[in-house]
Amino acid sequence: MSVGHENDHLLSSLAFEGSVPHEFFKTLRDEDPAHWTEPGDGSRGFWSFTRYEDVVALSRDTGTFSSEKGGTTLEDIPEADLQGRRTMIDTDPPLHTGYRKILAPSFNPGIVRRNWDERVETIVSETFTAALAEEGEIEYVSKISSEIPVRVLAALLDVPDSEAHYIMELGDEMIASSDPDHAPRTALTPEVLAENSKYQFSSPAGRELWEYGDKLRIGREKDLGHDVFSLLITSEVDGRKLTPHELANFFSLLVIAGNETTRMAFSHAAKAFCDFPDQWTKLRENPQLVDSAVEEILRWATPIHHFRRTVTQDTEMHGKKLEAGDKVAIWYASANYDERVFTNPHTFDIERKPNFHLAFGGGGAHRCLGNSLARLELKVLLQHQIEQVESFELAGEVKRLRSNLTHGLKRLPIRMNKIAA
Amino acid sequence: MKFSVLYGTESGNSEFIAQDLVDYLTSELYEAELGDLANTDPTNVDPDVHAYLIICSTHGEGELPQTAIPFLAELEAKAPDLSGVRYAMFGLGDSFYAETYSQGSEIIDRKLTELGATRIGEYGRHDASSIDDGTELALAWVPGVLADLKAQLV
Numbered sequence: 001m002s003v004g005h006e007n008d009h010l011l012s013s014l015a016f017e018g019s020v021p022h023e024f025f026k027t028l029r030d031e032d033p034a035h036w037t038e039p040g041d042g043s044r045g046f047w048s049f050t051r052y053e054d055v056v057a058l059s060r061d062t063g064t065f066s067s068e069k070g071g072t073t074l075e076d077i078p079e080a081d082l083q084g085r086r087t088m089i090d091t092d093p094p095l096h097t098g099y100r101k102i103l104a105p106s107f108n109p110g111i112v113r114r115n116w117d118e119r120v121e122t123i124v125s126e127t128f129t130a131a132l133a134e135e136g137e138i139e140y141v142s143k144i145s146s147e148i149p150v151r152v153l154a155a156l157l158d159v160p161d162s163e164a165h166y167i168m169e170l171g172d173e174m175i176a177s178s179d180p181d182h183a184p185r186t187a188l189t190p191e192v193l194a195e196n197s198k199y200q201f202s203s204p205a206g207r208e209l210w211e212y213g214d215k216l217r218i219g220r221e222k223d224l225g226h227d228v229f230s231l232l233i234t235s236e237v238d239g240r241k242l243t244p245h246e247l248a249n250f251f252s253l254l255v256i257a258g259n260e261t262t263r264m265a266f267s268h269a270a271k272a273f274c275d276f277p278d279q280w281t282k283l284r285e286n287p288q289l290v291d292s293a294v295e296e297i298l299r300w301a302t303p304i305h306h307f308r309r310t311v312t313q314d315t316e317m318h319g320k321k322l323e324a325g326d327k328v329a330i331w332y333a334s335a336n337y338d339e340r341v342f343t344n345p346h347t348f349d350i351e352r353k354p355n356f357h358l359a360f361g362g363g364g365a366h367r368c369l370g371n372s373l374a375r376l377e378l379k380v381l382l383q384h385q386i387e388q389v390e391s392f393e394l395a396g397e398v399k400r401l402r403s404n405l406t407h408g409l410k411r412l413p414i415r416m417n418k419i420a421a
Numbered sequence: 422m423k424f425s426v427l428y429g430t431e432s433g434n435s436e437f438i439a440q441d442l443v444d445y446l447t448s449e450l451y452e453a454e455l456g457d458l459a460n461t462d463p464t465n466v467d468p469d470v471h472a473y474l475i476i477c478s479t480h481g482e483g484e485l486p487q488t489a490i491p492f493l494a495e496l497e498a499k500a501p502d503l504s505g506v507r508y509a510m511f512g513l514g515d516s517f518y519a520e521t522y523s524q525g526s527e528i529i530d531r532k533l534t535e536l537g538a539t540r541i542g543e544y545g546r547h548d549a550s551s552i553d554d555g556t557e558l559a560l561a562w563v564p565g566v567l568a569d570l571k572a573q574l575v
Contacts, residue, residue: 060487101437105554108434109515114552291517356481363480364487367432 011037011048011329013179016305017402022346025050025334034318046074046308046327047320050334052341052358054317058309058330059362065309065328067366068092072307073201073405074327081197084245085206087253089307089366096365098237099250103369106228112372116152120373123151124380132388132416137395140412145266148377153258157251158227159216167212171255173205179402181410200252213251217244228254260406261303262374265359267409268301269378273392274414276348280391283350287386293350294378299357300348303407305333307361332358333407390417422471422570423452427461429477429489429529434555435513438547439476441556442563458529459488464501471507472541472570476559477529478513483521485528496532504537507573509566511545511559523548541573542566 015021028035028050035048049058058065071082071090082090088099105111131143138144146168154164176182192204199206217233224230232242232250242250273280283293311326322328335358337345342352360368368374393415401408424446428439439455446453458477480486485493510530514523523546534540545562547555 097433097436100433101440104432104434104437105556108555109517109549110551110553113550354482363431365433 011404013402013404016404016407017400019400020302020305020333020407022337025331025337026339029334029338029340034320034322036320044076044327046329047322048306048329048331049317050331050338052335052338055330055332055335055358055362057362058328059358059366060364062092062096062365064312064315066092066312067307067309068095069312070308070310070327072309074306074308074329075193075202077197077202084198085200085210085249085252087200087249089253089257093365095237100365100369102232102235102237103228106231107369107372109372109375112376116373116376119155120152120376120380123155124148124377124384127151128381128384128388132418137413137415140270140414141263141267141409144381145263145270145409145412148266148381149259149262152262152373152377153255156228156258157216157254158225158229167209167255168259170205170209170212171259174201174203174209174252175256175260175406176401176403176408179410181399182401200249200256206252209252209255210248213248213255214244216251217247257368258370258373260408261368262377264303264406264408265297265301265374265378266381267412268303268407269297269382270392270414271394271398271409271412272297272300272348274394277391279348279350280389283382284386284390287383289350290379290382290386292353292355293382294375295355295357296348296350296352297378298359298375299336299342299352299355301407302332302336302357302359304359304361305404305407306331330362332362335362385416388416388419390419392416423454423467423469424472424474425454425456425467425470426474426476427456427458429458429475429486429492429525431478431480431486431488434549435476435478435486438511438513438555438559439474442474442476442559445560445563457488458492459490461492463492463496463503464499466501466503466506471574472566473506473508474511474563474566475508475526475529476511476513477526479515479518479521479523479525483518483524485525489525489529493529493532496536500536502537503533506533506538507541507570508533508538509542509545509563510540511547511562513547513549513555515549517550541569 033051036045037048038045049055068091071077127144127147131138150164150168151161154161172182193202196202196204196207199210220229221233232247283289306329309328311322311324313324315322339345360371395415396413398409399411401410426439426443428435430436443453443455477489478486510526512523512526516522542565547558
């Protein structure tokens, strides 16, 4: 069977609202590993790569597959606007190397533990205790999944928790611009897109967030602290300070990166333990499995479905000719379930080993900078839950985010049954 | 004295340390140049270089990082005679992965030794799971390398 283009709607945002289109991805991996999608609405088509080894190879080859040329999302952004809204993830070496060098030492696993163990423990403990105090079912996304990362983000940027919630809402609206629940004022009309094309995700929320970041920068310059934003303000790239514009863009990136994706992993973890109660029992009985459980949660959740690259020079993959300028989607959502690498990929197995999943990207220069902090947050919450939760139970309808970019849950009613004292 | 500081990296950490070492050596009035192992031709040894400093991380299951892969392939394919070449090794790893900790650099180290090159100084290491800063450790490591080199050159 060949994969017909009539099935390409499976790669649109709507296709991910019910579930990740795993069957379609499997067909692509097996039969059409370099797949061309023709959107049919006049916009430019794109290639999709779905096998683990291809996602790794493309991610590592920043020379041929650029993040800088057209950005990392599939929308076509005018070059001038892209210039204005470019963040670290939308750059290639050498600019990327300069940006990354500023932040990388702060996010090494050991440094993260030194700087964050205590703070994450406090945030998780307070959040979890409050959520557990509520009798009966809770809405897990708002009570736990959103709350922990947003407070970590507040600490990372040294802003009050209340402001971090405002920032988070803008981030939600911006990143899920095709979901009417999260982005009522966008609904992605061409007019709105064009008007905000200079800002992240061409979203009015992106503009508001950028303006907030710019204001924060002005205040922070006079009152530097030990937060990540102060570090960016005082650091140099290629012998020069970052411009105010670059700093506001960086701010927008930190808001999304340090927040949305971690939330998604939290939600998918809780849902997985509802769906696979034996795995929860096993973890409770063997708390030393917490590290490998975190890795399996990350693989299982795969918070980012895909990122885009742009071909810089004609090349060939799987017999298909990719031309300079072509858009390419690398699908982590597929690679993390590739049976060539993961045995029984649709089994949630907290003891899976090895588990070199691509939840933090396909390797190379763009590997998620905050991965150690995300892992720490996940681990500490699990440790609290191991001590106090007997079992997880779904208590209502789960609502997924309508997005082919991020793997979000909007609503997750859950009952956490407490261990009898 | 002239140094070539070469890095093998996946996500950039070895490159950042290598850059900082070049800055340090230059500030100490040595001649130092930065290079990616991926762009280094092991059959073309620079006779003016007194020692190569190699900063190399570990990827996956004790494997080489991306930019060290073509370098090892060249060493294996051409097997150049490296007797007379001096190098120092600083390996990056993460002891969270206990079974394969810091093994990436060891692959390069074994091959260079096998081809006749001589390692100088202590074998430097940075453990990402420690609370140490990689650059600080490398800057503490390099004086020992310099001392060893000077002793050999006398």
